[in-house]
Amino acid sequence: MANLNVTIAGVEFQNPVIAASGTVGFGREFSEFYPLSVFGGISCKGITLKERPGNPPPRIAETPGGMLNSVGLQNPGVEHFIKEDLPWLRQQGTVVIANIAGNTPEDYCAMAEKLSDSSVDMIELNISCPNVKQGGVQFGTTCAGVEGITAAVRKHCRKPLMVKLSPNVADIGEMAAAAESAGADAISMINTLTGMRIDIKTRRPILRNNTGGLSGPAVFPVAVRMVRQAYKRVKIPIVGMGGVSTWSDAVEMMLAGASAVQIGTVLFRDPYAPVKIVEGLEQYLKENKIASVTELTGGMEEW
Amino acid sequence: MKKYDVRSCTILRKEKLTQDVYDFTVEAGPLADAAQPGQFAQIAVPGKTLRRPISVCEIDRARHTLRFVFQVRGEGTRILAGFEPGEALDILAPLGKGYDLGDTNRRVIFVGGGIGLPPLLAAAQPFGKNAILVAGFRTKSAVILKEDFEAAGCRVLLATDDGSLGRRGNAAELMQGLEFDEIFACGPLPMLRAVCRIAEERGVPCQVSLEERMACGIGACLGCAVKLRGPDGEEHYGHVCKDGPVFRSTQLFLT
Numbered sequence: 001m002a003n004l005n006v007t008i009a010g011v012e013f014q015n016p017v018i019a020a021s022g023t024v025g026f027g028r029e030f031s032e033f034y035p036l037s038v039f040g041g042i043s044c045k046g047i048t049l050k051e052r053p054g055n056p057p058p059r060i061a062e063t064p065g066g067m068l069n070s071v072g073l074q075n076p077g078v079e080h081f082i083k084e085d086l087p088w089l090r091q092q093g094t095v096v097i098a099n100i101a102g103n104t105p106e107d108y109c110a111m112a113e114k115l116s117d118s119s120v121d122m123i124e125l126n127i128s129c130p131n132v133k134q135g136g137v138q139f140g141t142t143c144a145g146v147e148g149i150t151a152a153v154r155k156h157c158r159k160p161l162m163v164k165l166s167p168n169v170a171d172i173g174e175m176a177a178a179a180e181s182a183g184a185d186a187i188s189m190i191n192t193l194t195g196m197r198i199d200i201k202t203r204r205p206i207l208r209n210n211t212g213g214l215s216g217p218a219v220f221p222v223a224v225r226m227v228r229q230a231y232k233r234v235k236i237p238i239v240g241m242g243g244v245s246t247w248s249d250a251v252e253m254m255l256a257g258a259s260a261v262q263i264g265t266v267l268f269r270d271p272y273a274p275v276k277i278v279e280g281l282e283q284y285l286k287e288n289k290i291a292s293v294t295e296l297t298g299g300m301e302e303w
Numbered sequence: 304m305k306k307y308d309v310r311s312c313t314i315l316r317k318e319k320l321t322q323d324v325y326d327f328t329v330e331a332g333p334l335a336d337a338a339q340p341g342q343f344a345q346i347a348v349p350g351k352t353l354r355r356p357i358s359v360c361e362i363d364r365a366r367h368t369l370r371f372v373f374q375v376r377g378e379g380t381r382i383l384a385g386f387e388p389g390e391a392l393d394i395l396a397p398l399g400k401g402y403d404l405g406d407t408n409r410r411v412i413f414v415g416g417g418i419g420l421p422p423l424l425a426a427a428q429p430f431g432k433n434a435i436l437v438a439g440f441r442t443k444s445a446v447i448l449k450e451d452f453e454a455a456g457c458r459v460l461l462a463t464d465d466g467s468l469g470r471r472g473n474a475a476e477l478m479q480g481l482e483f484d485e486i487f488a489c490g491p492l493p494m495l496r497a498v499c500r501i502a503e504e505r506g507v508p509c510q511v512s513l514e515e516r517m518a519c520g521i522g523a524c525l526g527c528a529v530k531l532r533g534p535d536g537e538e539h540y541g542h543v544c545k546d547g548p549v550f551r552s553t554q555l556f557l558t
Contacts, residue, residue, distance in 0.1 A: 022524065022525075023519075023523065023524060024523050025522065025523040025524075025525070029519070029521040029522045029523040029545075030521075030523060032305050032306045032307060032308075032521070033305070033308065033309075045525070053539065053540050054525060054528060054540055055528075056528070056530075057515055057516075057527065057528040057529060058515065058516045059516070059525075059526045059527070059528055060353075060516040060517060060518050060524075060526040060527065061516065062351065062352055062353050062379075062516075063352070065352060066352055067352050067353055067518060069518070069524070069526060071524070071525045071526060071528075074525045074528070074540060206516075216352045217352070265352060265518075267519070267523075268352075268353060268354070268518040268519045268520075268524060269347060269351075269352060269353060269354055270309070270347075271309060271395070271521075272309060
C-alpha cells in the first residue's frame with residue numbers, strides 16, 4: 001500500500017489533506033459526517049487574542065467557479081479556543097493547527113506564547129486575511145512586513161511555525177523567502193484573492209464589507225503558479241491551497257512543489273471531499289507505482 | 304441516522320406551481336425520517352460552487368419523502384428547476400433549527416408571504432383546524448399551497464398586492480380581529496417586521512424563519528450571520544444555518 005504520510009516542520013500527518021482555516025470551524029460540525037481523522041490535519045478557524053464578532057451580513061457571494069467571503073475573523077478568542085475547543089479537537093485523531101491573526105505584533109506574540117503552552121501541533125500565522133482592516137494583512141503584503149512579524153513571533157513561538165501568505169502581492173516568491181529568512185518552519189499558500197461582486201439591481205456590492213476573499217476552483221491555477229514560484233525560492237516545506245477540489249488537483253499542487261494541501265471551499269459543496277481525495281491519491285500512487293506521496297513534491301518539469 | 308447527511312435523492316414527482324415556482328417530492332430515506340418542520344436542505348447544483356438552501360415544505364415519514372417548493376431566482380435555482388422525475392438531486396439535510404410547535408391544541412396563526420409559505424406547511428399540518436393561515440402574494444397567479452393548507456384543515460385568508468384575489472393589501476393586515484396564542488411566520492423582511500410588532504403589541508410568542516446567503520449550511524463557515532439579542536439583551540452574531548433558520552422574534556432586531 002502506498003504511503004500517504006508526510007512530515008512538515010517535524011509534524012507527522014497521516015495524509016497530506018488538511019482542512020483549510022475558516023472552512024470547518026473547530027471541527028464539530030464536520031464530525032457529524034465522519035471521524036475527523038480522515039483529515040491529515042485541521043487548520044482551525046482563525047483566532048484572535050480577544051473574541052471578535054466578525055463582519056455584518058451578507059458575508060457570502062457566489063462567483064463563477066468560486067465564492068467570495070467576508071466573515072471577518074468571527075471567533076471566540078484564544079483563551080476560549082484553548083479551554084473549550086482544543087481539548088475536544090485533540091481527541092479526534094488528527095493534527096491540530098492553530099491559525100492566528102492579530103492587530104499588532106504584540107497580539108501575535110501573546111497568542112504564540114499562550115499556544116506554545118497548549119497541545120496544538122503547529123501554529124499558522126495568518127498575515128493575509130483580506131476581510132478585516134487589521135487582520136494582519138498589513139504585515140503580509142511587503143517583504144519587510146512578512147519578515148518583521150515572522151521574526152517577532154518566532155521569538156515567542158515554541159511550536160512549529162507556518163506562515164500563510166497573501167496572493168495579493170507583486171512577487172510571492174519574495175514573500176516566501178522573507179518568511180523563511182525570518183525563521184518560518186513552513187509556508188502555507190495561498191489565502192484568498194481580494195474581489196468584489198455588485199448587485200446590478202441595487203447597485204451596491206453584494207457583500208456588506210464591499211470586498212471579500214475569492215476562493216474555490218477559480219483561483220486554483222493562480223495558486224499552482226504561486227506555489228511553484230515559492231518552491232523555487234525556499235527550502236522549507238510548502239502547504240498548497242487555493243481551489244483544491246479533487247485528488248488530481250492535490251497531485252497537481254504537490255507536483256508544483258507542495259508537501260501537503262489544504263482544502264476549503266470544496267467542503268461546502270461536498271463535505272465528503274477529503275475522503276474522496278485521500279482515496280484518489282492512494283489509487284493514483286498505486287497505479288503509478290509510487291511508494292510514497294512525498295515523491296510527488298516538486299515533481300513537475302518545466303518546459 | 305446522523306444529525307444530517309448527504310444523500311442522492313431520486314425525484315418522484317415534479318410540478319410547476321406558478322410561472323417560476325417548482326414543487327419537487329424526493330425519496331429521501333433517513334433524511335426524511337430525521338427532518339422537522341422549518342428545517343432546510345442544501346441542494347447541490349451541477350456546475351455551481353455552492354449548494355442552494357431550500358426549505359422543507361412537507362415531510363412524509365411513512366414514505367420517507369421530502370417535498371421542496373422553491374422559486375427560480377437565479378441561475379442556480381433555474382438549473383435545479385430543470386431536473387426531472389427519475390433523476391437524482393444531491394441533498395444535504397436536514398439542517399438547522401425548525402419551528403418549535405408546542406401544544407398543537409392551541410389556536411395559532413401562520414403568516415406567510417410569497418415563497419415564504421413552503422416552510423410553514425409542514426409546521427401547520429399538525430395543528431389542522433386549530434391553525435389559521437394568512438398569506439400574502441403579489442397577485443392571483445402567484446398564489447401557492449392554498450389547497451395544501453386547506454387540506455390540512457387550516458382556515459385560509461388571502462391578500463394580494465393588486466387585489467386580484469382575497470383582500471387587497473398585505474398579510475399582516477389580515478391578522479386584525481383574529482385571536483391566537485402564537486404566530487409562526489416566514490416571508491419578506493417588511494412583512495416579518497410587521498408581524499413581530501403585532502406579536503409584541505399582543506404579547507404573544509412569535510417564531511420567524513429567516514434566510515441569508517450561506518456556504519456550508521451546518522455552522523462551520525460562519526457565512527450566514529444574523530445579529531441576535533442574547534438573554535441579557537447583548538448583541539452578537541448568530542448564524543441562520545445553525546441557530547436558525549427559525550428564531551424567536553425576541554431574539555431578533557427586526558422591529
